[in-house]
Amino acid sequence: MNSLLLHIAKNEWKSLLRGKWVVGYGLIFLLLTDSLLRFGGGGPEALLSLSNVMLLFIPLVGMIYGILYIYQSREFIELLLTQPIDRKVLFWGLFVGISTPLMLAFVVGSLLPLAWHSILMTAAAPSAMVLGLGAVLTMIFVSLGFLFGLAFYDDRIKGFGFTIVVWLFLAILYDGLVLMLVFTFGQYPLERFVIAVSMLNPIDLARIMVMLEFDVSALMGYTGAVFNRFFGSSLGIITASGMLTIWLAIPTWIGLRVFKKKDF
Amino acid sequence: MKTFGTMKFFIHISLLLFGLLVIAESAAAQITVRPEGPVTSIQVGIDQAAAGDTVVVHAGTYQENNIEITKPLVLMGIDRPLIDGDNEGTILVIRADSITVQGFDFRNTGRSYIRDYTAILIDQASDFIVEDNHLYNVFFGIYLAETNRGIVRNNRIESYDRREASSGNGIHLWYVKNPEIIGNHVEGMRDGIYLEFVEDARINGNISSKNNRYGLHYMFSNGGTYYDNTFRKNGAGVAVMYSENVDMKNNLFENNWGASSYGLLLKDMRQSNIEGNRFYRNTVAIYSESSTNIQIKNNHIEQNGWAINIKSSSARNYFTKNNFIENSFDVRTDSPRNNNVFEGNYWSNYEGYDLDRDGIGDVPYRPVSLFSVIIEKQPESLILMRSMFIRLLDTAERIMPVLTPKTLYDEQPKMHRIP
Numbered sequence: 001m002n003s004l005l006l007h008i009a010k011n012e013w014k015s016l017l018r019g020k021w022v023v024g025y026g027l028i029f030l031l032l033t034d035s036l037l038r039f040g041g042g043g044p045e046a047l048l049s050l051s052n053v054m055l056l057f058i059p060l061v062g063m064i065y066g067i068l069y070i071y072q073s074r075e076f077i078e079l080l081l082t083q084p085i086d087r088k089v090l091f092w093g094l095f096v097g098i099s100t101p102l103m104l105a106f107v108v109g110s111l112l113p114l115a116w117h118s119i120l121m122t123a124a125a126p127s128a129m130v131l132g133l134g135a136v137l138t139m140i141f142v143s144l145g146f147l148f149g150l151a152f153y154d155d156r157i158k159g160f161g162f163t164i165v166v167w168l169f170l171a172i173l174y175d176g177l178v179l180m181l182v183f184t185f186g187q188y189p190l191e192r193f194v195i196a197v198s199m200l201n202p203i204d205l206a207r208i209m210v211m212l213e214f215d216v217s218a219l220m221g222y223t224g225a226v227f228n229r230f231f232g233s234s235l236g237i238i239t240a241s242g243m244l245t246i247w248l249a250i251p252t253w254i255g256l257r258v259f260k261k262k263d264f
Numbered sequence: 265m266k267t268f269g270t271m272k273f274f275i276h277i278s279l280l281l282f283g284l285l286v287i288a289e290s291a292a293a294q295i296t297v298r299p300e301g302p303v304t305s306i307q308v309g310i311d312q313a314a315a316g317d318t319v320v321v322h323a324g325t326y327q328e329n330n331i332e333i334t335k336p337l338v339l340m341g342i343d344r345p346l347i348d349g350d351n352e353g354t355i356l357v358i359r360a361d362s363i364t365v366q367g368f369d370f371r372n373t374g375r376s377y378i379r380d381y382t383a384i385l386i387d388q389a390s391d392f393i394v395e396d397n398h399l400y401n402v403f404f405g406i407y408l409a410e411t412n413r414g415i416v417r418n419n420r421i422e423s424y425d426r427r428e429a430s431s432g433n434g435i436h437l438w439y440v441k442n443p444e445i446i447g448n449h450v451e452g453m454r455d456g457i458y459l460e461f462v463e464d465a466r467i468n469g470n471i472s473s474k475n476n477r478y479g480l481h482y483m484f485s486n487g488g489t490y491y492d493n494t495f496r497k498n499g500a501g502v503a504v505m506y507s508e509n510v511d512m513k514n515n516l517f518e519n520n521w522g523a524s525s526y527g528l529l530l531k532d533m534r535q536s537n538i539e540g541n542r543f544y545r546n547t548v549a550i551y552s553e554s555s556t557n558i559q560i561k562n563n564h565i566e567q568n569g570w571a572i573n574i575k576s577s578s579a580r581n582y583f584t585k586n587n588f589i590e591n592s593f594d595v596r597t598d599s600p601r602n603n604n605v606f607e608g609n610y611w612s613n614y615e616g617y618d619l620d621r622d623g624i625g626d627v628p629y630r631p632v633s634l635f636s637v638i639i640e641k642q643p644e645s646l647i648l649m650r651s652m653f654i655r656l657l658d659t660a661e662r663i664m665p666v667l668t669p670k671t672l673y674d675e676q677p678k679m680h681r682i683p
Contacts, residue, residue, distance in 0.1 A: 044567070045590050045612065048650075056652060175653035179638070182645045190644040198647055211649055215569065215592045216521075 004085065008093025013101055015073075022101045025061065029109030037117040044214060047119065047126050050110060051210045054134045055203055056171060059141045062102060063163045066145020069098050071156055078264055091259045095252065099142040103135045110134070126213050133206045140202050140248050147255040150262060174201050195230060199239070202247040209240050292316045299324035306347065307331045310339070321345045321368070329353045329374075334360050341367035344398070349373045349383070355402075358386040364393040373402045375430060382407040382432070383421075386414060394419065404432035405453065412441045416448060424452040431476055433458040437465065437485075445470060455481040456498065459488070468492055478503045479520075482510065490515065501526040501546065508534040518544040526551040527568065530578075533558060543568055549591070552578045561585055562682065570596050572631075579603035585682050588612060592649070594631035595672065598640060602672035606631065610678040618679045629677040632668045634661035 016022050032053060036046040070077075073094075080090055110131060114120045120127050145163065152159035178197055182190060198204040230236050295317060297309040306326055309319045315335040323343035330353050333339065346369040349355040353374045356365065365384065374381040382404040386392055390412035398420045399405045405421035408414060421434045434450030437443055437459045445467045450456040456472030456479045459465055465488035472479035472495050479495035482488070482504040489511040495502050501520035504510060510533065517527035527546035528538070533555040542564045543549035549568040550560065554577040563586045565571045571591040572583070576599030583605065588594050589612045608624075616625035635654050638645050648654050661668055 048590075052650070052655075172652045172656070175648050175651040179645055179648060179653065182642050186642050186644075194644045194647050204651070207651055208647065215649060 005089050005093045005096065008080070008090060009097035009100070012069075012073075012094065012097025016098070016101050022105050025102065026105030026109035029106055030112060033110045034113035034117075037113055037119065044123060044126065047123060047130055048210075048214055051130045051133070054106070054130065054137070055207055055210070058106065058134055058137045059171060059203055060167045062099075062138045062141030063145035063148070063167060064160075065098060065102055066142040067149040067159055067163050068145075069094070070146060070149025070153070071159070081264055087260045088256065091256050095143065095146060095255075098146075099139050102142060103138045106134045106138060107131050129209065129213050133209060136244055136248065137202065137206055140244070140251065143248065143252040143255055147251050147258065150255060150258045153262070153264075170201055170203050174204065178204075191230075199243045202244060205240050205243055205247070209237065212236060212240075292318060294318045294320055296320050296322065297326075298322040299326070306339075310337070313337050329355050330357065331355065332357045332359060333363055336360055336362035338364040339366070339368075340364070341369075341397075344369050346371060349402075351375070354382045354385050356384045358384070358389050358392055361389050362391045363389065364395070365397065366393070366395045368397045370397060370399045371401055373404070375403045377430070380404050380407060380432060380436070382436075385409070386411050390414065393417070399423075402432070404436055405434040405450065406436070408435075408437045408440045408443060410439045411443065413443075414440075415444045415446065417444070418447045420449045421453065422449075422451045433481075434472070434475070437462045440465070442466075444468075450475065452476075455479075456495070457481070459483060459485045461485065463487060465489070470494075471496070473497050475499060480504070482507060486510070489513070494518075495520070495527075497521075498525070500524060501529060503529040503531070504533060504536075505529070505531040506533075508536065510536040512536070512538045512541060514540045516542045516544070517546060517549070518542070520546045522547060526573075529553075530555045530558065537561070538563060542566070543571075548573045550574075552581065554578060556580050558582070559584075563587070564589070566590060569593065570636075572596065574604060575599075576601065576603070581605070582607070584608050585678075586610070587681050588631070589681070593633065593636045593639075596636045596640065597632060597669060597672065600667075600669050602669045604672075606672065606674040608676045608678060609674055610681050611674065614677045614679075616677065623679050625677040625679055628673040628675045630662055630665060630668060630673045632672055633658045634668055637667050 033050055036049050114127050148159050148162055152162060178194065182194060198208055293314065295303065295309050295313045297303045297306055297319060303309045303312065306321055306328055309321070310331065310333055313319050316337060318338040318340060321339065321341050323345050325346045325348055327348050327350055329349040344367060347355055349372045351372045351374055355370050355373055358365070370383040373383050383399045383402040383406065384394055384397070385407045386409065388410045392411070392414040394406055395417045396419065399422070401423050402421065406416055406419065416435060423431065431454040433455040434453040435445055435448060435457045438461065440462045442464050443462065445457060445465065447469045449471045451474050453475050454477050456475045457467060457470065458481045460483045462485035465485060467488065467490035469492045472493065475498045477499050478501065479498035480490065480493070480502045484506050486507050487509045491513045492515065494516045497519045499522065502517060520527055525547050527543045527549040530550065530552045531554060535557045538558060538560045540562050544566050546568045548570045549565045549572065551573045553575045556579050558581045560581065560583045565586060566589040568591045570593045571588050572594065573596045576597065581604045584607050586609045588609060594611060594613060611629050611631060614625055614629045616627040616629065618625050620626070634657050
């Protein structure tokens, strides 16, 4: 069963490499990171810029790739479905096959410049955090892309439109809404509420984790005791990682259910 | 005739005796105190000594407190004798001019909520030297009250009482003139170095860290200088208040974290210089309230939460040639108006260009971001830091300032770090 999963994944890797898109994606991160380090003075500032780019583009690219893959390999999926293969194995094969190359492209593309500018040694923990978050976000948004691809299996325009809207919402509009809420209910103690609301958006979660790593001195100065306690302890990191895991698990699980029951 | 002769003889003798006495006076004697005797108590040694003598104390533990010196002499420890105050009262009191205390360990003063028990108290004396002593578990460390021209040098003061109320200050100066506080190391006290009503203090090369309140607390003390000191991980950083003509140069302020912790807090300061200091990873690097005519020049302000928090009560302060590097927020203020000058600084957050290549950016830099104004109004929105939405708002505001102070900008932002 595992060998079958691997077989499907390998097949995808081959076709992805043939398509060269993944290689291009990795190269973009390579060039970006290198130029950030070369011209941005190096050090934590470059890592921050990298994390900004990562927070914005990885969700978009991940989702587009996920949905695109479902649409492009329709015949391939339907052909495999006629074979005596467990649908669960097929789903995982497809998912691993698409998400790992994307993840690797980002990680390797950013890691190499970080290594040759020797940032990896001087700022190991922040580098690892940025790369790790990028990897997790890739998985989350590929699985979301899969989900939308399966949900709008026959209506590609709708599927792509939905993807773009979801990305816009999560990456930009959501924070605007949070700000609006904060100003509307400004008289009430909002710290817990604001933390809870930010936990509901994976991009915000990743951003907060980056913030915890880079802006600790600002956060330690925050007057709200609840924030201080939350950010000051390791509880913050643990809760955030837990929420990211949930964000990874739920879309994948729904995707799997849809895939299992779908009448192709 | 005969009686006259005897008279003359007596006069001669008394003159001779007097001469001998004078010689004995000028050749300072040395009194030795050691645990195995004959003199086993430092107080007894001091009492036996005449003015100008040296009391040499050899290694060992001396359980004594309230030792008093009331005449000029040198009290010298050989191989660090330990004076243990047995948690009662003050250990050593200096009440005369020209006294030197050198090379001792002091331990266990009394603690009190009413009296300032101290390891070394210098009371209304001048020209003293307190040097190379180690103080552990003391309430107050070295206390200077109404003194003149004294030197406190290379002492080490450590005490670990986490409660602010029950810990005293490391080096405490009250109504003091011309003190020199040099190369001391103070850790875990209430205030590391405390000055009140001090004139022309020189505070150089000290390290003050992990104190419950301020690393250096400067009140009503005009005309002082402090150079090359390190203030690290203090509960509230450094406070310099109600003084004028203070020079602060080449100090390091780092890792002072907390809701009310500042690298350097300025309150009601006038005509002072802050130059060549380094502020690294503080919650707020420089906080200024009701301060005027301060020159803030050539400082290196790096990776702080807020580089500058300047209240509208501060005016005519000049921020020039500073490096602002990777601070989460550059400037925060509570007013839409600006009464201070920011000119020719380097801001790592500057995004402008330099077409004529003269090293100065062609568009002004506005160090107060819209987000810092938002945070001022709604602190909870801090959670949105570094989000795309906030970035868009900030960029829009920089192009068309509406809510941020319109007149607070650096017209000549440097393109490169100032060395």
